[in-house]
Amino acid sequence: MPDARPLASPETPATSRALPRLIVPAVLVAIAAGVIIIAPLLLDTYLVNILVRACFVAIAAITVDIMWGYCGTLTFGQSAFxxxxxxALAIMFTEYGFGPWQICAAIAAAVAVAAAVAAFTGWLSFYPGxxxxxxxVISLVVPIVLVQILYSGGTFTGSSSGLVGFESFDLEIxxxxxxxxxxxxxxxxxxxGLMRSDTGRLLSALRDNDARCSYLGIDTSRxxxxxxVLSAIVSAxxxxxxxxxxxVAAPENASFTFGTNLVIMVALGGRGTVIGPVIGALCIEVASAYLANSLPYV
Structure with a gap:
């Protein structure tokens, strides 16, 4: 007689093992979202100001971690992007004012220029062999060259003083x-999610054994x-x-010093972890602000 039992149970062992791996990150994300929403009501204005800037810096630190921790390329160039x-925002708002089309144009310019510079930098950096x-070394040169361009830009880029005082988004802190x-x-x-997928495993394989990946037919340079390019767009x-x-847009935002700070944040937080660079960036930014306020001449 044919077996009347179902071919597979509704919940296989593999599924049951995967559930905790999905539930824990979901809970952590929910807690983090709740903290983000409630925190502004509990913190003083000075700390909120620091944390806003630290969050944007932490996003740039994540891109450094992807390039260094997963692809195996130590990069100082994310500060340039x-x-x-x-x-892109400062020049657009200074020259043409603030408005919907200026915002869209500034975003498009930021993405396009960052992608073009990153593609050219990658072409110079990752040729076969x-x-x-x-x-x-190439990534180290990019922010140095960009800062020199900003210095020589005159009133268009604000030279060494940067661009300040332009109208921007009118939002509560x-x-x-x-x-x-x-x-x-x-x-x-x-x-x-990306780094734990097959794409992340492929990037880790590039880091661990580039020659074997090339032997298997993977275009590692491409x-x-x-x-x-993708990390440059996110950083931009x-x-x-x-x-x-x-x-405010200042040459320091694109400098080699800032690029080095991003690398330090990733190194202290733990490269190849994504969360580590976030913690490192937030801690360093907050600590630096408070130490600079307490010890201004050190």
Whole structure:
């Protein structure tokens, strides 16, 4: 007689094991979202101001972690893309005023310029046979060149003083913290999901054994360039809103020093973890602000 039992139970062992792995991150995300929404009501204005900026910096730190922690390329150039986003907003709002079409044009300019610079940088850095050290040196040059361009831009870029005082988004500071925090949370969740997928495993394989990936037919140079372009766009958008919050765009936002700070945040938080760089960025930004206020001459 044929077996009348079902071919598979509604919940297989694999499914039951996967449920806790899905429930725990979902709970953590819900808690983080709740904290982001409620925190502005409990914190003082000074700390809220610092946290808004720290959230945008943490988004840039995540992009460094993807390039360094997963692709294996130590990069100092994410600060340049951050600065491109900041100056795209500042130049547009300074030259043409603030309005819906100016916002759309500034975002488009930030994305397009950052993507173009990243593609060119990737083409120089990741040609077949290049080494991670060579790519790191190229990434180090990018912010230095960009800052020199900003210095020589005269009134158009504000030279060494940057661009300040332009009209920007008229939002309450508590609203800024909620938007920045939710943006950081969304970026971290998306990055975690991507890095735990087959794409993340492929990037880790590039980091661990580039030669074997090439032998298996993977175009490693092209893949690294794509990752660099995508991370540059994310960093540029973070810089865009960073400048929109403070109504300031300064060469320091694109400098090699800021790029080094991002690397330090990732190193202290733990590279290849996504969450570690977020914690490192938030802690360093908050601690630096309070130490600078308490010890101004140190």
């Amino acid at each position: 951050f600065g491109i986003g900041a100056y 290049s080494t991670p050290l060579y790519a790191s 508590e609203t800024w913290l909620r938007l920045a925090g939710l943006g950081l949370l969304a970026t971290a969740v998306l990055a975690l 893949l690294r360039i794509i990752v660099l 958008l973070a810089g865009f809103f960073y400048a929109g919050f403070g109504a």
